Amino acid sequence: MKILADTHTHSMASGHAYSTIQENVRAAAEKGLELIALTDHAPAMQNTTSHAFFANLHVIPDELFGVRILKGIELNIMDFEGAVDMDQQTLSRLQLSIASLHIPCITPGTKEENTRACVCAMENPFVDILGHPGDPRYPLDYEEIFKAAKRTGTLLEVNNASLVPGGFRAGSDENIERILRMAMKEDVPVVVGSDAHFYTGIGDIFYVERLMEKIGFPAELVLNTDPGKFLYTIKRNKGLKK
Numbered sequence: 001m002k003i004l005a006d007t008h009t010h011s012m013a014s015g016h017a018y019s020t021i022q023e024n025v026r027a028a029a030e031k032g033l034e035l036i037a038l039t040d041h042a043p044a045m046q047n048t049t050s051h052a053f054f055a056n057l058h059v060i061p062d063e064l065f066g067v068r069i070l071k072g073i074e075l076n077i078m079d080f081e082g083a084v085d086m087d088q089q090t091l092s093r094l095q096l097s098i099a100s101l102h103i104p105c106i107t108p109g110t111k112e113e114n115t116r117a118c119v120c121a122m123e124n125p126f127v128d129i130l131g132h133p134g135d136p137r138y139p140l141d142y143e144e145i146f147k148a149a150k151r152t153g154t155l156l157e158v159n160n161a162s163l164v165p166g167g168f169r170a171g172s173d174e175n176i177e178r179i180l181r182m183a184m185k186e187d188v189p190v191v192v193g194s195d196a197h198f199y200t201g202i203g204d205i206f207y208v209e210r211l212m213e214k215i216g217f218p219a220e221l222v223l224n225t226d227p228g229k230f231l232y233t234i235k236r237n238k239g240l241k242k
């Protein structure tokens with residue numbers, strides 16, 4: 001499978017990532033990607049950047065080194081009602097928003113609470129992607145998550161960093177396999193993200209690919225193989241929530 005878009009990347013602005021945006025975009029170009037999304041951590045994550053960083057992203061060109069750049073954010077889901085840590089007006093000016101559950105920002109609740117947090121965040125008209133829903137620290141009712149994904153058009157992410165042995169979200173494999181099998185059965189497209197925190201990881205979806213091969217997941221359901229289709233889908237999905 002050849003992906004042409006990396007929809008989840010971090011730069012030094014995130015506070016615990018180590019490359020500049022320029023280094024990341026250049027790495028994307030060198031790997032033959034056509035699109036990269038800049039999705040640094042939103043302000044509630046410790047040591048990340050500020051509101052002004054996201055409000056000013058428009059100064060970055062839409063294309064650099066032949067790679068289309070989407071200016072985005074990885075939001076933190078802050079409570080079980082799906083609140084996120086950026087105002088709607090700023091989000092409306094960004095081109096991609098991932099919403100994710102992160103330990104420093106929300107203590108895991110019951111399966112019902114975690115699911116409600118995600119479903120409510122997915123109903124936010126500016127949330128395009130639910131980030132790393134395979135994290136075993138936040139048990140989710142995947143039937144409900146899929147229902148919400150279909151209803152709202154919010155895409156479910158298959159996150160490469162979650163599958164890296166010894167990573168923060170170790171133990172995600174089983175959940176991710178389950179998500180992929182459900183996506184196949186229901187014919188729901190997914191997005192894959194490297195979640196790179198250093199430029200060498202841009203476009204790297206080694207572990208996702210290995211899992212997809214194992215279960216025979218069709219490349220047609222991976223939107224990153226077709227940046228045009230990905231952009232069309234997120235645009236269409238925003239319409240679904242209005």
Ligand SMILES: [Zn+2]
Pocket residue numbers: 010014016041197
């Ligand atoms: Zn991070």
Ligand SMILES: [Zn+2]
Pocket residue numbers: 074100102131132
């Ligand atoms: Zn994350």
